[in-house]
Amino acid sequence: MLLEISDLSSHYGRILALKGIDLRIEQGELVALVGANGAGKTTLLRCLSGVQPLSGGAIRFDGADISRMSAEGRVAAGIAQVPEGRQVFGPLSVEDNLRLGAYRRRGKGVAADMERMYALFPILRDKRHLPAGTLSGGQQQMLAIARALMGAPRLLLLDEPSMGLAPLLVAEIFQTVQDLKRQGTTIFLVEQNATAALAIADRGYVLETGAVVMEGTGAELLADDKVQAAYLGL
Amino acid sequence: MFAEFLQYLFSGLTSGAIYALAGLGFAIIYNSSHVINFAQGEFIMIGGMATATMVAAGLPLPLAAVLAVVATMAVGVALEKFAVEPARGADVTAIVIITIGASIFLRGAAQVLWDKEFHALPAFSGDTPLRLAGATLMPQSLWVVGAAVVVIALLWWFFNRTLFGKAMLATSHNRLAAQLMGIPVRSVLVVAFALSAMLGAVGGIVVTPITFTNYEAGIMLGLKGFSAAVLGGLGSGAGAIVGGLLVGVAEALASGYLSSAYKDAIAFVIILFVLFFMPSGLFGKKGTDRV
Ligand SMILES: Nc1ncnc2c1ncn2[C@@H]1O[C@H](COP(=O)(O)OP(=O)(O)O)[C@@H](O)[C@H]1O
Ligand SMILES: [Mg+2]
Numbered sequence: 402m403l404l405e406i407s408d409l410s411s412h413y414g415r416i417l418a419l420k421g422i423d424l425r426i427e428q429g430e431l432v433a434l435v436g437a438n439g440a441g442k443t444t445l446l447r448c449l450s451g452v453q454p455l456s457g458g459a460i461r462f463d464g465a466d467i468s469r470m471s472a473e474g475r476v477a478a479g480i481a482q483v484p485e486g487r488q489v490f491g492p493l494s495v496e497d498n499l500r501l502g503a504y505r506r507r508g509k510g511v512a513a514d515m516e517r518m519y520a521l522f523p524i525l526r527d528k529r530h531l532p533a534g535t536l537s538g539g540q541q542q543m544l545a546i547a548r549a550l551m552g553a554p555r556l557l558l559l560d561e562p563s564m565g566l567a568p569l570l571v572a573e574i575f576q577t578v579q580d581l582k583r584q585g586t587t588i589f590l591v592e593q594n595a596t597a598a599l600a601i602a603d604r605g606y607v608l609e610t611g612a613v614v615m616e617g618t619g620a621e622l623l624a625d626d627k628v629q630a631a632y633l634g635l
Numbered sequence: 636m637f638a639e640f641l642q643y644l645f646s647g648l649t650s651g652a653i654y655a656l657a658g659l660g661f662a663i664i665y666n667s668s669h670v671i672n673f674a675q676g677e678f679i680m681i682g683g684m685a686t687a688t689m690v691a692a693g694l695p696l697p698l699a700a701v702l703a704v705v706a707t708m709a710v711g712v713a714l715e716k717f718a719v720e721p722a723r724g725a726d727v728t729a730i731v732i733i734t735i736g737a738s739i740f741l742r743g744a745a746q747v748l749w750d751k752e753f754h755a756l757p758a759f760s761g762d763t764p765l766r767l768a769g770a771t772l773m774p775q776s777l778w779v780v781g782a783a784v785v786v787i788a789l790l791w792w793f794f795n796r797t798l799f800g801k802a803m804l805a806t807s808h809n810r811l812a813a814q815l816m817g818i819p820v821r822s823v824l825v826v827a828f829a830l831s832a833m834l835g836a837v838g839g840i841v842v843t844p845i846t847f848t849n850y851e852a853g854i855m856l857g858l859k860g861f862s863a864a865v866l867g868g869l870g871s872g873a874g875a876i877v878g879g880l881l882v883g884v885a886e887a888l889a890s891g892y893l894s895s896a897y898k899d900a901i902a903f904v905i906i907l908f909v910l911f912f913m914p915s916g917l918f919g920k921k922g923t924d925r926v
Contacts, residue, residue, distance in 0.1 A: 451814075472817070476815070484815055501805050501816050501818065504802060
């Protein structure tokens with residue numbers, strides 16, 4: 402098991418945002434987390450990346466308890482996040498954004514990985530000297546994904562990568578996610594776009610007001626009446 | 636007529652270079668934390684006082700200068716570690732007030748460690764003035780401007796060519812994203828204080844042969860550096876440099892053509908003018924980044 406979350410809870414001040422979350426991700430899996438706006442999806446990813454304190458429970462990554470580990474430590478351990486809203490470093494060049502994604506890495510692999518990212522997203526190569534802030538929304542999303550991949554992660558956390566993108570771009574991003582999975586990356590995909598996410602996921606979890614209310618394979622959840630009514634608009 | 640103007644210009648650019656360095660110090664810390672560090676002037680004072688003391692004790696000037704820069708950087712790091720870091724999470728205004736407290740403390744400590752007297756340094760390469768189109772230029776002025784140019788070039792290289800420098804820029808733009816990349820954002824703030832202290836110390840060392848220094852010399856220099864940073868647009872490096880030179884030249888012209896009584900008032904007039912009429916300064920961010 403690559404990631405195991407047990408009985409995790411987290412607060413914003415006195416507000417309980419996550420309560421008793423149990424969740425696991427196997428090596429090589431693509432796991433989706435779906436839920437309405439405000440359910441706590443982003444908070445859970447923040448907890449995993451070490452930028453939001455836990456008030457209870459534990460996170461084990463590759464067998465080791467990382468609940469108290471610093472954010473830097475988790476990146477070094479192999480957890481990379483593509484945050485909600487992309488959050489690229491606007492004034493810095495596309496290339497510098499990619500280089501900073503590999504901040505924790507030393508050595509030769511970095512240049513080769515940069516080439517891999519340009520092969521994956523050729524538009525980034527064309528714009529590599531431009532400030533990231535000048536890219537379109539879809540290009541910024543590609544950059545945010547490539548930047549996280551530059552950390553050579555063992556677990557990639559994606560927070561609503563389709564948010565605010567035109568349908569054609571959404572399809573492209575989901576295609577990329579599937580390609581990454583096929584190449585062996587373990588992925589935890591958070592989405593409000595539940596249909597698309599569950600369709601490509603091995604397994605999924607449904608989060609409601611800070612608690613997991615359902616889990617199953619992607620297909621099971623897609624076919625579930627309650628999921629359909631609540632999240633798929635069917 | 637022209638010679639007179641040139642004379643004021645030389646003098647203004649010389650002090651402007653010091654204000655530019657101080658202004659850059661404000662900008663670096665502001666970018667890393669949105670804190671305005673009112674102890675910036677004390678870095679200038681400590682750099683000058685420490686060098687003067689060591690030279691008086693017989694150390695060669697280059698060694699004394701290097702040691703003074705290192706000592707001032709240590710003070711900058713201590714300020715971050717013991718005064719700013721413990722208040723992390725407090726409101727920015729509270730931290731700004733802490734830096735005001737720290738500046739008072741540093742002045743008091745300097746008064747105890749040294750005294751209230753003025754301390755001098757010999758000019759680095761003599762006192763024979765250079766003549767230029769009827770105006771005279773002291774060799775020390777060239778040291779001041781030259782040191783500023785070198786330090787600014789090094790800073791440019793650091794922020795644009797080194798990974799840690801870029802990580803600092805990234806952190807000031809988006810702290811959360813920087814954390815998610817594994818950038819140690821706390822060290823970024825420590826380095827920002829060290830760099831700002833270095834900028835102040837270098838300015839203090841090269842200007843001491845011209846102006847002398849004492850325990851409270853940092854008050855005015857700090858305020859002028861602040862007005863340079865505000866005029867340039869808080870957080871803009873290029874703005875701080877241009878702002879520093881403009882403040883220096885403006886006060887030299889005002890004290891030359893009007894009365895030297897106006898010299899120190901100019902910086903305050905500039906601060907007020909900018910705050911009222913152009914709050915984002917000359918180079919400040921006008922729009923927001925595309926999301
Ligand atoms: N910085 C914050 N301070 C206080 N409450 C927050 C903060 N961020 C999120 N919340 C609250 O926590 C809950 C979960 O938010 P979030 O994790 O962003 O949900 P999601 O990503 O599923 O939309 C929401 O009720 C939200 O209002
Ligand atoms: Mg969210």
